[in-house]
Each structure stands twice: as structure tokens, then as C-alpha cells.
Amino acid sequence: MSNTTNVDKKSVSTVTTTSKATDKTATDADLGLDQVQETIDAENEQGFRGVETDSTPNENYSLQGVGKGLPTPETDAAQATKVRQETGGAITNIERNAEQNKADK
DSSP: OOOOOOOOHHHHHHHHHHHHHHHHHHHHHHHHHHHHHHHHHHHHHHTSSSOOOOOSOGGGGSHHHHHHTOOOTTTOHHHHHHHHHHHTOOOOHHHHHHHHHHHHO
């Protein structure tokens, strides 16, 4: 008994074409993985994902920073103004209140 397999040329050609397409896709996938890894590495170095919208140091938001009275945009009108100017945001309530207090004096 013989273990021979009959394969026609059309089938072999199809397999070869698929193999070439798979090789190309694998290369594209490798490039994609490299781009994803670069993005993840940059985010890890930055410490967060996305764009920083508030230049206030993270320490100012900690218990120690708040205990020391370090400014945050939520607690200090000058810091709120600085962050608003950096980000192009709208005037905040703390800034409005500070302006009103100046006008009342």
C-alpha cells in the first residue's frame, strides 16, 4: 500500500498565494505592534494616557500637598487662572468669586 497524495497545480498555487499574503500581513502586523509598543512606552514614561491638561504638579493634589496648602485650580484663583490660560478653558467659579471679592472691597 502506498501513501501518495495527489495534489493538482491549482491547489498548490492557491496555497502559495495565501502564504505570500500571510507573510505580508505578518509584516504589517509586526509594524503595528511596534507602533503600539512605542505608544505604550511613551505613556508609561509620561505616567498617564492622553494629553496633560493641567500643569499643576500631582503632589499638590496629594494629602501632603493639600496639607501644606499647595495651590490647585480648585482651591486657588491664581492657579485656576494659570491653568485656564494654558488650556484655553472658560473662567471658573473660583476665579469669578475672587474677582467679585476684589470688586466688593
